[in-house]
Amino acid sequence: MHPNGTSAKSAPTESAASSLTTSATDTSARPVPGTGVMTAIVVLLTIATLYFGRDIFIPFTLAILLSFLLAPLVNGLRHIRIPRAPAVILVVTFAFSVLAGISVLVGSQLVNLANNLPSYQQTMQEKIRAIRAAAPGGGALDRTTEVVQALGEELAASTGNPADSRTVAKKKKQEPLSVRIERGNGSTYETARSLITPLLGPLGTAGIVVVFIIFVLLQPSDLRDRFIRLAGGDLHRTTEGINDAAARVSRYLLMQLIVNASYGIPVGIGLYFIGVPGAFLWALLATLLRFIPYLGPFMAALFPLVLAFAVEPGWNMFLWTLALVLTLELISNNLIEPWLYGSSTGLTPVAVILSAIFWTLLWGPVGLIMATPLTVCLVVLGRYVPQLKFLDVLLGSEPVLTPEERLYQRLLTGNVEEAIEIAEGEVQENSLLEFYDNVGLATLRLAESELERSVFVGERGKISDGMRAVIDDLRQQAGKMENESSEARAGQWRGALTLCIAGRGELDGVAATMLAHGLESRGIDARLVPASALGLDSIGNLDLVGVEVVCVSYLNPQPQTYARFVCRRLKRRAPHLKIVLGVWNLAADALPPTEFASAVGADAAVATVTDAVRQVEEMIGRADVPAMVPPPIPADEQERLDALYGSGALDARSRGKFDQVARKLAGAFDVPIALVSLIDEHSQLWRGAAGLPEELEKTRKGMREHSICGHVVASGASLVVEDTMRDPRFAGNPFLREHGIRFYAGTPLKTASGHVIGTLCILDRKPRTVNDRDLKLLQVIADELMTEVEQHEIIQRREHPDAEQSKRKYPSVKPKPAAAS
DSSP: OOOOOOOTTSOHHHHHHHHHHHHHHHTTSOOOTTHHHHHHHHHHHHHHHHHHTHHHHHHHHHHHHHHHHHHHHHHHHHHTTOOHHHHHHHHHHHHHHHHHHHHHHHHHHHHHHHHTHHHHHHHHHHHHHHHHHHSTTHHHHHHHHHHHHHHHHHHHHHSOOHHHHHHHHHHHHOOOOOOOOOOOOOOHHHHHHHHHHHHHHHHHHHHHHHHHHHHHHHOHHHHHHHHHHHHOSOHHHHHHHHHHHHHHHHHHHHHHHHHHHHHHHHHHHHHHHHTOSOHHHHHHHHHHHTTSTTHHHHHHHHHHHHHHHHHOSSSHHHHHHHHHHHHHHHHIIIIIHHHHHOSOOSBOHHHHHHHHHHHHHHHTHHHHHHHHHHHHHHHHHHHHOGGGHHHHHHHBSSOSSOHHHHHHHHHHTTOHHHHHHHHHHHHHHSOHHHHIIIIIHHHHHHHHHHHTSOOOTHHHHHHHHHHHHHHHHHHHHSOHHHHHHHHHHHHHHTTOEEEEEEOSSHHHHHHHHHHHHHHHHTTOOEEEEOGGGGSTTTGGGOOOTTEEEEEEEEOOSOOHHHHHHHHHHHHHHOTTOEEEEEETTOOTTSOOHHHHHHHHTOSEEESSHHHHHHHHHHHTTOOOOOOOOOOOOOTTHHHHHHHHHHSSTTOGGGHHHHHHHHHHHHHHHTOSEEEEEEEOSSEEEEEEEESOOHHHHHHOEEEGGGOSHHHHHHHOSOEEESOGGGSTTTTTOHHHHHHTOOEEEEEEEEOTTSOEEEEEEEEESSOOOOOHHHHHHHHHHHHHHHHHHHHHHHHHHHHOTTOGGGGOOOOOOOOOOOOOO
């Protein structure tokens, strides 16, 4: 998370929650003036430092990368109780002994190839002559060239040009040069120095690399700690960034080594049986050269192909070698790499090419080999350092625009065809209603907020027309089986007519069209009505014959006035009429949908198409709501209750601290409700709360059988419910339905004895997701909170040993049978 400057001595929960808060607001914070210029200056200075200090940075970087490969071997020796220093020496000695042995074998094969080069040269020349002679017109072309050259010489000799005559005469009179052989004065020392000097550079670099590797493997934790302190700021965020970079680079190097070996070993075996000289050498080169992106596989295949061409007078060896290389490339690229890599390194193909060019220009051939792992580190750095976010945007493989942003951009430019393609992909990956909930409505909300500030009047119509084209295409793309099923259900439910009416503007009409399509997909007879039907003069003429439900769509963030007028007029005409308000874009400070509906006189208010469809199904009596699954009772319930009452979490003085944690948690995760929930024998107690409805705030208490937290307590593991209405365990939960809770993420509060006494959880009134990183951070905050609570309780007992609270006894509780999930 983004560093927030919190003191390292502050309470752990405050530090973690504050870092969460800062992280959640990173994306919305406006850049400080001059930050871009300072970032550019720092980047340029860094590049200059890397270039001029390459003699130091190259060995150090090589040592870091090689340590990723050797660290597992060191850890393996450590597991069998070998001290770290001997383990490092053994691993480094073994690694460089293997390299030395390979170098000897490679050197011997190179000497053998060098001795045979004259014969290879003669074979190649004969083949080239044969190719030229066999080419169409090849022999005639050679003879024509020779004739032209001979005629040119004759013409030059017979011409009367004085200059040419003098040139010919000069050539004829030219005498041979005299050559004098003198004994050199160079000593044996100078000769040895001239031979050894070119080797000192590579040998010196290799020695520095060895020294760096030894020190990195001897003190990996110390090096990491110093880097964390150098980075400063949030300890958790920096640690997570280092772990992410290490995991990516280690996975890349290990998987690349396995892929390269799976290519190089078959190459060596195949070349050996084909008869290509130096098969071991080419296998090793194929393994090493494939570390170079794109260019490496081509270079690895070129050498054995050229040698096969040169060795044999015929063509069999060359053709067999070519077939071997092509076959192994196809297998490696299409089977082995996708299977072993699993997830990518997080770089786009363009980023791989650009990184190869950049690091080659900066550090030469060594930079080309290290380009990919170094760029992976830069992308991770850009992910965790806000000032370097541009690196993640430019080089990272994650989409930089969300689906709704991409869809809105395509519609804004009039590219309806690509917008349709995006919509079809989302529907195919998820479902129609999920597309409307997560992408369609989000696109309309984005358009509403953007177009309110736009000076172009025609943009709203362009977005509306484009979205209607997308919806029409989705209607046409529905499969035959789905259409037949929808028609059958529509026939059964015919007569339960639902009107989908646009609240005011064009975008409201698009939202109403989405809702009508969603209802039709569930077999509900829906009719689309324009916004003009709700006008002051026309609402009295609206045809309500056979209509049971009216759905009115609003994208206005504050639609109370318009919605209240519509509800009053419609209820006055037809008191039995059910009114559902689609408040797709309520302001952050507006009432929750449930309270909003009561305030304006509607029967229900919803924020997603899925909720609207489900609400209509319930109103017309066609909803199939699953039975609620109560949370099971843990087998150690009595011990768990004893741990709860003895933890000090129920102390009234802890409420202020718990409330503070809940408020920071709600702000950090951008959710309306956050709770510190404790589970006793019959109830869930919200000892810390932020955002509770007023009626719940008074009691701070709920029924245990209605709590999702009870499921966390029973399982002892974190639980994420992205949409409670789609989870059969909670879809029929009356508490969640009454208060409109759609999202839940909770993690257990565990005592030092391992008993779960409650949860730290966040809730939302709309479906959403949470990533593994945030869920892990939620668990860290919960653990730190429990540590602080228990330490405070220990201090209280020491200061007040005779306190009655520490001696309380609680009735025994027999475990109840676990409910089926």
